[in-house]
Amino acid sequence: xxxxxxxxxxDLLGPLxxxxxxxxxxxxxxxxxxxxxxxxxxxxxxxxxxxxRDRTAIEAWFLSIVANQxxxxxxxxxxxxxxxxxxxxxxxxxxxxxxxxxxxRALDRLSAEERLPLLLHFYMDMSFxxxxxxxxxxxxxxxxxxxRALDRLxxxxxxxxxxxxx
Amino acid sequence: xxxxxxxxxxxFERRLAALPARPDLxxxxxxxxxxxxxPRAWRVLAASAAVLLLGAVTFSVLLARHQQPAPVTVSPMxxxxxxxxxxxxxxxxxxxxARLGGVIxxxxxxxxxxxxNPDGTAVNAQVPSxxxxxxxxxxxIYIGDGLGLRRVGTDRNISTNMQYVNxxxxxxGVSVAPRxxxxxxxxxxxxxxxxxxxxxxxxxxxxxRVGGLPQGDLGKIILVDGVQGPVGIVAAQQSGLxxxxxxxxxxxxxxxxxxxQAPDNGQxxxxxxxxxxxxxxxxxxxxxxxxxxxxxIADSGNNRILKVxxxxxxxxxxxxxxAGFSGDGRQAVKAQLSGPTGIAVDAxxxxxxxxxxxxxxxxxxxxxxxxxxxxxxxxGFSGDGDTAVYAMLSGPTGxxxxxxxxxxIADSGNDRIRKIGPS
Numbered sequence: 179x180x181x182x183x184x185x186x187x188x189d190l191l192g193p194l195x196x197x198x199x200x201x202x203x204x205x206x207x208x209x210x211x212x213x214x215x216x217x218x219x220x221x222x223x224x225x226x227x228x229x230x231r232d233r234t235a236i237e238a239w240f241l242s243i244v245a246n247q248x249x250x251x252x253x254x255x256x257x258x259x260x261x262x263x264x265x266x267x268x269x270x271x272x273x274x275x276x277x278x279x280x281x282x283r284a285l286d287r288l289s290a291e292e293r294l295p296l297l298l299h300f301y302m303d304m305s306f307x308x309x310x311x312x313x314x315x316x317x318x319x320x321x322x323x324x325x326r327a328l329d330r331l332x333x334x335x336x337x338x339x340x341x342x343x344x
Numbered sequence: 345x346x347x348x349x350x351x352x353x354x355x356f357e358r359r360l361a362a363l364p365a366r367p368d369l370x371x372x373x374x375x376x377x378x379x380x381x382x383p384r385a386w387r388v389l390a391a392s393a394a395v396l397l398l399g400a401v402t403f404s405v406l407l408a409r410h411q412q413p414a415p416v417t418v419s420p421m422x423x424x425x426x427x428x429x430x431x432x433x434x435x436x437x438x439x440x441x442a443r444l445g446g447v448i449x450x451x452x453x454x455x456x457x458x459x460x461n462p463d464g465t466a467v468n469a470q471v472p473s474x475x476x477x478x479x480x481x482x483x484x485i486y487i488g489d490g491l492g493l494r495r496v497g498t499d500r501n502i503s504t505n506m507q508y509v510n511x512x513x514x515x516x517g518v519s520v521a522p523r524x525x526x527x528x529x530x531x532x533x534x535x536x537x538x539x540x541x542x543x544x545x546x547x548x549x550x551x552x553r554v555g556g557l558p559q560g561d562l563g564k565i566i567l568v569d570g571v572q573g574p575v576g577i578v579a580a581q582q583s584g585l586x587x588x589x590x591x592x593x594x595x596x597x598x599x600x601x602x603x604x605q606a607p608d609n610g611q612x613x614x615x616x617x618x619x620x621x622x623x624x625x626x627x628x629x630x631x632x633x634x635x636x637x638x639x640x641i642a643d644s645g646n647n648r649i650l651k652v653x654x655x656x657x658x659x660x661x662x663x664x665x666x667a668g669f670s671g672d673g674r675q676a677v678k679a680q681l682s683g684p685t686g687i688a689v690d691a692x693x694x695x696x697x698x699x700x701x702x703x704x705x706x707x708x709x710x711x712x713x714x715x716x717x718x719x720x721x722x723x724g725f726s727g728d729g730d731t732a733v734y735a736m737l738s739g740p741t742g743x744x745x746x747x748x749x750x751x752x753i754a755d756s757g758n759d760r761i762r763k764i765g766p767s
Contacts, residue, residue: 187374187377187378188370188374191377192370192373192374195369195370195373196369196370199369200356200360203359203360203363204356204359209363209364213369213372216369216373217372217373217376220373220376220377221376221377221380224377224380277351278351278354278355278358278731281348281351281352281355282355282358282359285352285355285356285359296352296356297356299673299713300349300352300353300356300673300713300715301352301353301356301357301360303709303710303711303713304711305711305712305713308711328348328349331348331352332348335348
C-alpha cells in the first residue's frame with residue numbers, strides 16, 4: 179500500500195497488469211489493441227474498486243473486466259473487417275519439438291473464447307471456480323468449456339498424429 | 345500428444361515469450377489511471393468514507409463477536425491425521441521464487457558431472473549417482489553423491505577434498521543450516537566464513553554435522569536414537585533444529601541438537617519427537633520447509649507428498665496413491681506420481697517434486713495444479729540446450745532452487761546435476 183493514505187493503483191492492481199495483458203493478447207492477437215484493452219479495463223477497475231467486497235478475489239475480478247473489455251473491442255465494427263496479424267511463438271529452432279508446433283497451430287485455430295479458459299486454467303493455474311468467475315459462467319460450465327476445448331485440440335491434432343505414425 | 349494438458353502451459357509460455365518486452369506497460373497504465381481519476385477526486389473521498397464506515401461497522405461486529413464466548417468446535421479430522429509434534433520454524437535458507445517460464449528459461453543444461461576427471465570444473469568431474477542437491481544463498485551448490493559431499497563454487501569449480509569424500513561416502517541428504525551453532529563446534533572452530541551443513545548417510549544410518557567446507561573441518565556425528573536409513577534432512581531457521589526422514593524406520597523426526605551438552609567424543613546429543621510415522625508414511629525421503637514453517641514430506645512408498653502444517657494437520661498435497669504418471673494440468677491430489685524423492689518449495693509456495701520413477705520433475709502451483717517442468721518420461725540422457733520437458737532424465741532424486749530462481753536437479757542415473765534456467 180502507498181504511504182499516501184488511500185491505496186495506490188500500482189500497489190493494488192499494478193501487479194495484475196502483466197496477467198491482464200497476457201489475457202488480452204490471447205483474446206485479441208494484437209499488441210496495440212491488447213494494451214488499450216488493459217488500460218481501459220484498469221481505469222474501469224479502479225473506479226469500481228470501492229464496490230469490491232472480497233479483496234482476495236481481486237485478481238479474477240480484474241481479469242473479468244479485461245475479458246469484457248476485449249469482448250467489447252471484438253464486437254467493434256472495424257474488428258470484423260480488419261485482418262489481424264497472429265501472435266505466434268518465436269520461429270522454432272531445429273530442436274523444437276514437432277508436436278509443440280502442431281499444438282501452437284491448433285491453439286491458433288481455437289476461438290478467443292475457447293483459448294481464454296485454457297489460458298486461465300493451464301497457464302495461470304486458476305481453479306475451475308476462478309475460471310468461471312473470470313469468464314462469467316458457473317464452475318461446472320467452466321470445467322465443461324475447458325474439456326470441450328481440450329477435445330477440440332485433440333481432434334485437431336489427431337489426423338496429424340495418424341499421418342506421422344504412418 | 346496423449347498428455348496434451350501438460351503441453352498447453354508451455355504452448356502459452358512460448359506464445360507470450362515471443363512478444364517484445366514491455367517493461368513500461370505497468371507504469372504507462374498506472375499513469376493513465378491516475379490521470380483519469382483526478383477529476384473524480386470526490387468519488388475517491390466518498391469511497392474512502394464508505395470504506396471507513398464499512399470498516400467501523402465490521403470492527404464493531406467483530407468486537408461484539410469476540411466478546412461472546414467462543415463456540416466449542418470439534419475437528420472432523422481423525423486423530424491419525426494430526427501430528428503430535430508439528431513443525432515450528434521455517435526453513436533456514438530462505439527459498440527464492442523459482443523463475444521458470446518462457447522459451448529461454450526452460451532450457452536444461454548440465455552444471456556438474458558427466459566428465460571423467462575428479463578435479464577441475466564441475467562439468468568435467470565425476471559425480472557418481474548424485475542423490476541430493478542444495479544451493480545456498482550465494483549460489484554455491486552442495487551435492488551428496490555416491491562418493492561423498494561435494495561443493496561447486498560460484499566459479500563452477502568443484503571441490504574434491506578426498507578425506508571428506510571418503511568419510512561421507514553415500515550422502516543421501518544435505519541441508520544448509522544457520523551458522524550460529526558453530527560457536528560450540530566440538531573438536532575445533534570452523535572458519536567464520538564456512539558453511540554449516542547437516543548431512544545424512546543412508547547406508548551408515550548416520551547424521552553428520554559438517555562445518556567448514558572446503559576448509560576441511562571433518563564431519564561430527566549427530567546421535568539420533570533409532571534412526572535407520574536417513575535420507576531427507578532440512579534445517580530450520582531456529583538454531584540447532586532440523587527435520588529428518590528416517591526412511592527405513594518409516595519416521596519423520598523433529599530433532600533438536602543440544603548445544604549445552606558437552607559432545608561425547610565429538611558426537612552431538614539430541615532430543616527428538618515424531619512428526620509422522622508409519623502407517624501414515626512409507627519410506628519418507630526428501631523434506632522441505634516453506635516460508636510459513638509448514639513441512640513437506642516426499643512420502644515415497646505411498647507415491648504422494650504430505651504437508652504437515654504448523655498446527656499439526658497432515659494432508660496430502662500431491663499424489664493419488666498408486667504409482668503411475670497422470671494428471672498434468674489437473675489437481676495434484678488426483679495426479680499420479682511414482683516414488684517421489686527430492687522436493688523443494690519456493691517462496692511463492694510452488695512445490696517441485698523429483699518424480700523419480702517417472703523420470704520427470706513435476707511442479708505443483710500454489711493453486712494445487714500439477715504440471716511437468718522437466719523430463720520427457722523416457723529414461724536416458726539427452727536434451728542439454730533444449731527445452732527441459734523434452735529432455736531425458738534418469739531417475740532424478742533431488743531438486744533445489746538457486747538464488748537466481750533456477751531449478752537444480754540431481755539427475756542420479758545420469759551422474760549429473762542439471763539446471764533449468766539462465767546459464
